[in-house]
Amino acid sequence: MGGEPNGERLMTSTGWSFVKAAARLLARDEREAALGDLVEVDESAWQGLFDVLGLVFRREAVVWKSWRPWLAGFGVALPSSFLLMGFSLSVSWSYLTLRCPELLQRSSLTLGSGSVVLLCQVLLLIGWSWTGGFAVGSLSRRTLWASTLLCYSPCLFCLSRFRVESLSRFCLLLFLVPAIWGAHQGLRISRMRLSWAIALAITITALMLPGWSSGDHHWWAPPRWTLDWVLCWPAWHLVATARRAGSKARF
Amino acid sequence: MLGEFEYLLITAAAGLGDGAYGAAIREEIEATTGRKCSMGALYTTIDRLETKGLVKTWMGDATPQRGGRAKRMVRVTPNGVSAAKDFYDAVTSVSRGASWVANRTGSAS
Numbered sequence: 001m002g003g004e005p006n007g008e009r010l011m012t013s014t015g016w017s018f019v020k021a022a023a024r025l026l027a028r029d030e031r032e033a034a035l036g037d038l039v040e041v042d043e044s045a046w047q048g049l050f051d052v053l054g055l056v057f058r059r060e061a062v063v064w065k066s067w068r069p070w071l072a073g074f075g076v077a078l079p080s081s082f083l084l085m086g087f088s089l090s091v092s093w094s095y096l097t098l099r100c101p102e103l104l105q106r107s108s109l110t111l112g113s114g115s116v117v118l119l120c121q122v123l124l125l126i127g128w129s130w131t132g133g134f135a136v137g138s139l140s141r142r143t144l145w146a147s148t149l150l151c152y153s154p155c156l157f158c159l160s161r162f163r164v165e166s167l168s169r170f171c172l173l174l175f176l177v178p179a180i181w182g183a184h185q186g187l188r189i190s191r192m193r194l195s196w197a198i199a200l201a202i203t204i205t206a207l208m209l210p211g212w213s214s215g216d217h218h219w220w221a222p223p224r225w226t227l228d229w230v231l232c233w234p235a236w237h238l239v240a241t242a243r244r245a246g247s248k249a250r251f
Numbered sequence: 252m253l254g255e256f257e258y259l260l261i262t263a264a265a266g267l268g269d270g271a272y273g274a275a276i277r278e279e280i281e282a283t284t285g286r287k288c289s290m291g292a293l294y295t296t297i298d299r300l301e302t303k304g305l306v307k308t309w310m311g312d313a314t315p316q317r318g319g320r321a322k323r324m325v326r327v328t329p330n331g332v333s334a335a336k337d338f339y340d341a342v343t344s345v346s347r348g349a350s351w352v353a354n355r356t357g358s359a360s
Binding site: 033034035038051054057058059 | 272273274277289292294295310313314316317318320321322323
């Protein structure tokens with residue numbers, strides 16, 4: 001191949017392909033410069049691989065020095081995926097109750113009130129998931145892979161242990177579609193307009209209120225509102241970032 | 252105040268002038284210090300110096316010697332020159348009277 005070193009001794013085509021694969025983890029310009037440097041100095045494949053991996057590692061380490069990837073991964077992605085799986089299940093259960101007259105009769109709901117509850121739950125699920133995804137995407141773009149891992153690991157764990165006959169195990173993952181959509185939007189636009197952010201946060205908070213007044217709470221479980229706020233804070237974080245961006249633009 | 256490696260990098264880049272880019276700077280540092288300079292240390296330090304406004308980088312032309320890949324060119328800014336001078340002055344003044352400096356002066360005379 002013309003693009004590879006002429007005087008290569010140890011840089012076999014296999015070794016070189018490892019180097020090129022590792023270099024894919026670098027930004028385009030940096031990959032270009034790093035691979036060009038290796039070709040120019042006629043570095044051995046393994047030394048080249050070591051060099052490129054060292055650069056990748058340092059790049060990642062620099063990113064993780066900031067609080068943002070930690071917040072995105074451990075403050076949003078990991079706890080939210082656990083809680084949203086539970087809430088996805090709750091939405092699926094509400095839907096099943098509405099579809100099955102026997103279950104509806106056993107619950108204290110009518111078809112009308114049950115439909116309103118389901119609608120609120122669906123909107124809340126979409127709102128929480130979308131804002132969580134948006135916050136993760138905008139907080140730390142370069143560590144999205146880590147946040148994704150932290151979100152998917154609990155999903156895989158719960159999927160493997162899910163045993164409810166009347167519900168498909170994929171009911172656990174209802175939150176994923178709006179969350180991925182939110183993360184995509186977060187990557188693209190990084191912050192929302194303040195008016196939209198406020199409207200979204202207020203709507204989500206308002207949708208949470210009816211749940212707090214319901215009496216279905218176990219003594220051993222943390223109060224419902226604490227868990228709701230874990231899911232709600234990304235929405236208010238979006239308000240804070242939009243507000244900060246607005247005030248910076250003014251000065 | 253610059254770090255030791257930052258100073259080495261700026262000095263090597265300034266010495267190379269228009270020919271300062273990743274591989275050349277790395278070679279220069281290794282040749283003058285006799286120490287291995289990793290690609291990771293080189294490029295992350297260049298980035299840090301660029302963020303501080305001490306060097307400016309841009310992608311140069313692709314050359315056949317590099318398999319058609321571009322170089323990341325480096326130029327030291329006036330602020331970089333001033334920071335390197337400050338570092339040099341500090342090292343020179345703190346070294347005054349140090350035994351190894353005296354010995355070297357002694358052996359030279």
